[in-house]
Amino acid sequence: MREVTPKRIREMKGKEKITMVTAYDYPSALLADKAGIDIVFVGDSLGMVVYGDNNTLNVTMEQMVFHTRAVAKAVKRALVLADMPFSSYEVSVEEGVKNAVKLIQAGADAVKIEGGADHEKLVRKLVRMGIPVMGHTGLTPQRYLRLGGYRITGETEEEIEEILRDAKALERAGAFAVVLEFVLADVAKLVTEEVSIPTIGIGAGPYVDGQVLVWHDLLGIYESSPPFAKRYAELGKIILDALGQYNREVKSGEFPGREHYWEFMDKEDFRRKAQKALERLGDGE
Numbered sequence: 541m542r543e544v545t546p547k548r549i550r551e552m553k554g555k556e557k558i559t560m561v562t563a564y565d566y567p568s569a570l571l572a573d574k575a576g577i578d579i580v581f582v583g584d585s586l587g588m589v590v591y592g593d594n595n596t597l598n599v600t601m602e603q604m605v606f607h608t609r610a611v612a613k614a615v616k617r618a619l620v621l622a623d624m625p626f627s628s629y630e631v632s633v634e635e636g637v638k639n640a641v642k643l644i645q646a647g648a649d650a651v652k653i654e655g656g657a658d659h660e661k662l663v664r665k666l667v668r669m670g671i672p673v674m675g676h677t678g679l680t681p682q683r684y685l686r687l688g689g690y691r692i693t694g695e696t697e698e699e700i701e702e703i704l705r706d707a708k709a710l711e712r713a714g715a716f717a718v719v720l721e722f723v724l725a726d727v728a729k730l731v732t733e734e735v736s737i738p739t740i741g742i743g744a745g746p747y748v749d750g751q752v753l754v755w756h757d758l759l760g761i762y763e764s765s766p767p768f769a770k771r772y773a774e775l776g777k778i779i780l781d782a783l784g785q786y787n788r789e790v791k792s793g794e795f796p797g798r799e800h801y802w803e804f805m806d807k808e809d810f811r812r813k814a815q816k817a818l819e820r821l822g823d824g825e
């Protein structure tokens with residue numbers, strides 16, 4: 541059992557802000573855990589930032605299982621959370637349960653689903669069988685086609701009602717937290733006051749119980765980050781500079797330098813051995 545548990549996350553509401561960041565591979569997860577992040581999250585955003593799609597709809601259970609395994613091997617302290625991908629839980633509660641189990645068996649401590657009120661039965665079932673669940677409302681990227689793109693939510697009475705209904709349904713069904721994505725800050729504040737479980741915002745302002753960002757946005761290695769993401773570094777630029785320098789040094793002969801290769805000290809010794817080796821090859825023909 542890792543140090544940060546769903547119970548601990550629940551207890552942080554109103555006391556200490558919850559930090560969450562995505563990670564999709566072993567070295568990244570190692571760093572996120574070392575930095576003291578509370579929740580290391582294998583998001584289905586990997587379909588976009590790792591696999592190059594322009595939405596998250598093609599992400600498969602197989603991909604989520606493989607990336608979750610790599611991340612779970614690295615994390616010692618943080619809670620490991622895995623996204624349920626599009627179509628892995630909508631068809632039936634049975635299928636949702638089977639797929640959630642696959643992510644848990646890959647090393648996740650909890651799973652996240654998009655929506656709330658529509659999945660109350662699934663959430664209740666998972667929680668009763670011992671799988672902690674995080675919900676997700678506001679902008680739900682798996683509804684990309686119906687939404688016609690990614691935009692802010694919570695502007696109309698109907699949307700505010702829908703977001704509140706989702707959050708309350710998740711609370712009732714036993715979810716341990718809920719993500720509020722791209723929600724007007726006033727609405728996120730209202731939801732945070734209305735439910736007893738922590739709210740974790742992304743593009744939802746400061747009046748929430750925690751924040752989540754996508755790895756590639758935070759570190760500056762993705763060209764089309766959402767407008768609400770803060771870039772804490774420009775790793776893309778650093779990587780580009782390093783690769784450019786490598787390319788130039790190989791072309792010019794500067795790399796490999798003397799410290800990066802090994803050679804015979806005694807050239808006569810080498811000449812004799814090489815001669816023997818060449819002769820033996822000749823015999824075999």
Ligand SMILES: Nc1nc(=O)c2c([nH]1)NC[C@@H]1CN(c3ccc(C(=O)N[C@@H](CCC(=O)O)C(=O)O)cc3)CN21
Binds near residue numbers: 585690754
């Ligand atoms: N790299 C990355 N970061 C994210 O935060 C993220 C993903 N990917 N993929 C899954 C979802 C999708 N999210 C997004 C993506 C784009 C916008 C965005 O750029 N909105 C624009 C308008 C875009 C449009 O017109 O389609 C805006 O200015 O509001 C918002 C949320 C958040 N999530």
Ligand SMILES: CC(C)C(=O)C(=O)O
Binds near residue numbers: 721752
């Ligand atoms: C944007 C976050 C909350 C997410 O669901 C993801 O990264 O997949």
Ligand SMILES: [Mg+2]
Binds near residue numbers: 583584585623
């Ligand atoms: Mg997601």
